[in-house]
Amino acid sequence: MRHNLSDTTALIRDRRSISPENYSSRKVHQEIVEQVLVNATWAPTHGMTQPWRFKAFVGDGMKQIGPKLSEWYRMAAGESFSQQKFDKLVRRGEHVTALVVLGLVPDENGRIRIEDERMAVAAAAQNMYLTCTAHGIGGFWSTPKFMQLSAVKSFVGLPENGEVLGFFYMGYPEEGAWPKSHRKPLEYVTEWTTTAE
Numbered sequence: 001m002r003h004n005l006s007d008t009t010a011l012i013r014d015r016r017s018i019s020p021e022n023y024s025s026r027k028v029h030q031e032i033v034e035q036v037l038v039n040a041t042w043a044p045t046h047g048m049t050q051p052w053r054f055k056a057f058v059g060d061g062m063k064q065i066g067p068k069l070s071e072w073y074r075m076a077a078g079e080s081f082s083q084q085k086f087d088k089l090v091r092r093g094e095h096v097t098a099l100v101v102l103g104l105v106p107d108e109n110g111r112i113r114i115e116d117e118r119m120a121v122a123a124a125a126q127n128m129y130l131t132c133t134a135h136g137i138g139g140f141w142s143t144p145k146f147m148q149l150s151a152v153k154s155f156v157g158l159p160e161n162g163e164v165l166g167f168f169y170m171g172y173p174e175e176g177a178w179p180k181s182h183r184k185p186l187e188y189v190t191e192w193t194t195t196a197e
Contacts, residue, residue, distance in 0.1 A: 011130055011133055011134060012130065014133050014178075015129050015130055015133045015139075016133070016138065016139075016178060016179050016181060017129075017138075017139065017140050017141065018138025018139065018140055018171075018173050018177065018178070018179070019138075019140055020092045020095060020096050020140055020169045020171060021088075021091075021092070021095075022138065022173050022174055022177040023095065023096065023138060023169075023171025023172060023173060023174065024171070024172050024173065024174045024175075025095075026097075026171075026172040027059065027097040027098075028058065028097050028098035028137060028170045028171060028172065029058070029059075030056075030058045030059070032098075032135055032137065032170075033056055033058050033098050033100065033170065035131060035135075036100075036128050036131045036132060036135075036170070037054050037056065037100065037128070039127045039128070039130070039131045040052065040054070040124040040125070040127045040128045040131075041124065042127060043120060043121075043123035043124040043126070043127050044120065044123050045120040045123075046112045046116040046117075046120065047107065047111055047112045049106070049107040049111075049112050049117060049120070050120075051104045051105055051106055051107065051112075051117040051120055051121060052102070052103070052104065052120065052121045052124045053102075053103035053104065053105055053156075053158060053162065054100050054101070054102065054103065055100065055101040055103065055156040055157065056098070056099075056100045057098070057099045057100070057101075058097065058098045059097060059098075062093070062096060062097060062098075062099060065093070065099060065101075065155075066092075066093030066094055066096070067090075067093055068093070068152075068155065069089040069090075069092060069093045069167075070086050070087075070089040070090045070093065072146040072149055072151065072152055073085060073086055073089050073144065073146050074086060075146065075149060075151065076144075076145050076146035076148070076149055077145075077146075092169075096169050096170075096171055097170075097171065098169070098170040098171065099167060099168065099169050099170070100128070100167075100168040100170070101152075101156045101164060101166075101167055101168075102121055102124075102125060102141070102164070102165045102166045102167070102168055103121075103153075103156055103158045103162055103163065103164055103165065104117055104118060104121050104158075104162060104163045104164075104165055105158065105159060105161070105162045106161060106162075118163075118165065121165050122165075125141050125166075125168060128141075128168055129141070132170055136172065137170050137171065137172055137173075138169075138170070138171055138172070138173045138177070138178075139168060139169070139170055140168070140169040140170075141166050141167075141168050142166055142167045142168075142169065143165070143166040143167075144166075144167070147164045147165070147166055147167065148164070152164050
């Protein structure tokens, strides 16, 4: 065996999405965010296109994007605007100390389908989650409607053919905030074929 299977399984099963509202005031330092992103780039990618793009905001850098979260929500919400959701995003922008905007730039030669490029970024996000978990940091991949705004794409410097695929928040959870979870037994989601017909 190349790696300790027990440790690997424990890490995967301990991964959680932890809401930024449950983060403590402890800061996530740039060195950790850098390691999270380096590990993200080791995700599988069709044709080695490596379509992921990251815009990282850490520490005082959050002052650039924090206020934008609620502003973008207001722009996209229209008649479904909720003051409660707006206020939540204001607080989130003020509280979080590390956030990465997940972006995508597709293969310039068009060899790889856009769906495959998106799946590569999703795999990168899983690597981010696992690295955060190993550090005891909560991760939260948010995909709000406002991520589709051209203003968001422009803000993070993506080209016209690029896409914003979400906001990945990172923070140390408050004491006791690491949630428990469960999954359906394998027999509910798996059909086996073990013989030739």
